[in-house]
Structure formats: C-alpha cells, structure tokens
Amino acid sequence: MKSNTQNAKIExxxxxxxxxxxxxxxxxxxxxxxxxxGVEYSKKPFKFSNTEAxxxxxxxxxxxxxxxxxxxxxIPGMEPTGHYWFNLGKFLQDNEMKPVLVNPHHVKKSKELDDNHPT
Structure with a gap:
C-alpha cells in the first residue's frame, strides 16, 4: 500500500x-x-571534507x-552521487543516523521549485 508507506515517512x-x-x-x-x-537552523551551508576527520x-x-x-x-538526506556518498553513508549509519537517499530527479525538480540553492 503506497499510502501506508507515505504515511510512515511523514510520521x-x-x-x-x-x-x-x-x-x-x-x-x-x-x-x-x-x-x-523546513525552518533552517544553519546560517550557511556547513562545509566538510570527504574524510574521516x-x-x-x-x-x-x-x-x-x-x-x-x-x-x-x-534524519540526514542526500542525493547518491556516484560512489562519493558511500563513506559518508557508512559513517552516518555507524553513528546512529540512518541516511535517506533522495532520487536525483526529485532533487532537480525541488530546486526548480525553490531557489536552486546547491543544498
């Protein structure tokens, strides 16, 4: 049932x-x-390297x-870009933050509706 899945995501x-x-x-x-x-807590995007540090x-x-x-x-959400998200995804899971992978098409459409900001 699609509606039950959708409700579970919302809840x-x-x-x-x-x-x-x-x-x-x-x-x-x-x-x-x-x-x-959708109220933003971060004043600007937080930049961090794709390393353990x-x-x-x-x-x-x-x-x-x-x-x-x-x-x-x-709940961390990210677009699975090539293989670059693998290490971050594992780190998130290891630290009790289950990542949500967002369809790249949905990201593109959302940016078009919003302000086309990078994140």
Missing amino acids: AITEKTLVLGIDVGSETHYARAFDYR GFVTFKAWVLDIKEKHGKDKV
Whole structure:
C-alpha cells in the first residue's frame, strides 16, 4: 500500500527531528540543518571534507545543533552521487543516523521549485 508507506515517512519526522540536507561531492560535502517545518537552523551551508576527520567535524556540528534546538532524532538526506556518498553513508549509519537517499530527479525538480540553492 503506497499510502501506508507515505504515511510512515511523514510520521517519521516530528517536532523533535533535526532534518539535514547534504550535498555530496567527491572531496567536499555541504550540509544544512532544518526543523520539521523546513525552518533552517544553519546560517550557511556547513562545509566538510570527504574524510574521516571531516565526518568527525560534521558530527560535532550536528550534535551542537541537535542540543541547541532540543532535538532527539536526526534524519540526514542526500542525493547518491556516484560512489562519493558511500563513506559518508557508512559513517552516518555507524553513528546512529540512518541516511535517506533522495532520487536525483526529485532533487532537480525541488530546486526548480525553490531557489536552486546547491543544498
């Protein structure tokens, strides 16, 4: 049932959820943080390298925003760009943040409807 799947996705995001949008690159990633209504918490995209050290700084940034805004759950969303997302995806899973992979076509259409910002 498609509607049950859709409802489960909607119900997964609550007032206590921190939603992350991650733009994946070969060497550098960019992340932005939002609440469940789409209000942005990050003043500008957070830039981090596609390395373990970069992932650690990203995690510290996420935990800081999570604590500051009283969130208890994190949902990171990213477009699976080639193989560049593999290491980040594993890091997220290993750190109790289940990544959501977003269809590239949906990302493109969403950008067209919004402001065409990179992340």
